[in-house]
Amino acid sequence: MSNEGRLIVERNGAIGRVIFSNPDKRNAMSLDMWRALPRAVQELDGDDSVRVVVLEGTGDKAFVAGADIGELATQDPTRGREMAMRGQHVLDLVEQLGKPTIAALNGFALGGGCELAMACTFRVAADTARLGLPEINLGIIPGYAGTQRLARIVGRSQALELILTGRHVAAAEALALGLVTRVVPAATLMDEARALAAELAGKAPLAVRYALDAVTRGLDMPFSQGCALEATLFGLAVATEDMREGTRAFLEKRKPSFTGR
Numbered sequence: 001m002s003n004e005g006r007l008i009v010e011r012n013g014a015i016g017r018v019i020f021s022n023p024d025k026r027n028a029m030s031l032d033m034w035r036a037l038p039r040a041v042q043e044l045d046g047d048d049s050v051r052v053v054v055l056e057g058t059g060d061k062a063f064v065a066g067a068d069i070g071e072l073a074t075q076d077p078t079r080g081r082e083m084a085m086r087g088q089h090v091l092d093l094v095e096q097l098g099k100p101t102i103a104a105l106n107g108f109a110l111g112g113g114c115e116l117a118m119a120c121t122f123r124v125a126a127d128t129a130r131l132g133l134p135e136i137n138l139g140i141i142p143g144y145a146g147t148q149r150l151a152r153i154v155g156r157s158q159a160l161e162l163i164l165t166g167r168h169v170a171a172a173e174a175l176a177l178g179l180v181t182r183v184v185p186a187a188t189l190m191d192e193a194r195a196l197a198a199e200l201a202g203k204a205p206l207a208v209r210y211a212l213d214a215v216t217r218g219l220d221m222p223f224s225q226g227c228a229l230e231a232t233l234f235g236l237a238v239a240t241e242d243m244r245e246g247t248r249a250f251l252e253k254r255k256p257s258f259t260g261r
């Protein structure tokens, strides 16, 4: 286990964990925590034994309640722009990790916390979780790609309604909007997140990486280019040992054992 300030990285077998810990401030992300996140992502990306990453907030009140507003209040225009660009880059790294990421939302996921969750592959929410982009109430707008990812996830009208009102949505509404993947009883959140992680960890890692790449990068391309990307990645998948193992296991009526080659 390595501990970088208040961002903790752990491994439990094939499951990597990134824990955001700033409990006195509802796990608000300080600049130090934002700086530590790329290192955590790189560490988990480079470790082939890790196949899925779960992101968590400490305690039972918050996932991450956004950027640290105390630090935000001291920004000037130039540093503000740089801060937004750095934050966007960090969340791109999370999105492009190449392994499924699961944000386990145990409470507030607001502002940068909601933006972080949206950069993850899946958002599993406790029924007590609340999500939102309340930046408008601080006289600013989301700056870590929240305007872009929210609109892509829930559509333009719903995104504008949430961004312009800054209201929090409860887990059930977030599920109806498609903003979270699953809602589970708060007491079972981590069990459910780990069960999903274990299921995903059993899949062929290269096929998982290619599927993530095809969907995520494909969404930023015209349809025909996305299809070309898909065909290339399909070709790569067909060349893997795991493809031979997966098809052979089906024909031999047994469970496949994927190695990531």
Ligand code: COA
Pocket (backbone or CB within 6 Å): 024, 025, 026, 028, 029, 065, 066, 067, 068, 069, 070, 072, 108, 110, 111, 112, 134, 135, 138
């Ligand atoms: N940055 C810095 N401090 C924060 C914070 C943030 N994003 N979110 C919460 N805190 C601090 C509060 O200032 C408070 O500190 P204090 O104990 O020294 O007074 C502590 O965390 C607990 O927050 P509190 O508001 O008392 O808890 P709550 O349960 O009533 O409400 C929230 C929780 C998350 C709804 C509320 O704190 C909030 O709205 N936070 C800001 C969310 C936000 O705007 N995020 C976007 C930032 S860009």
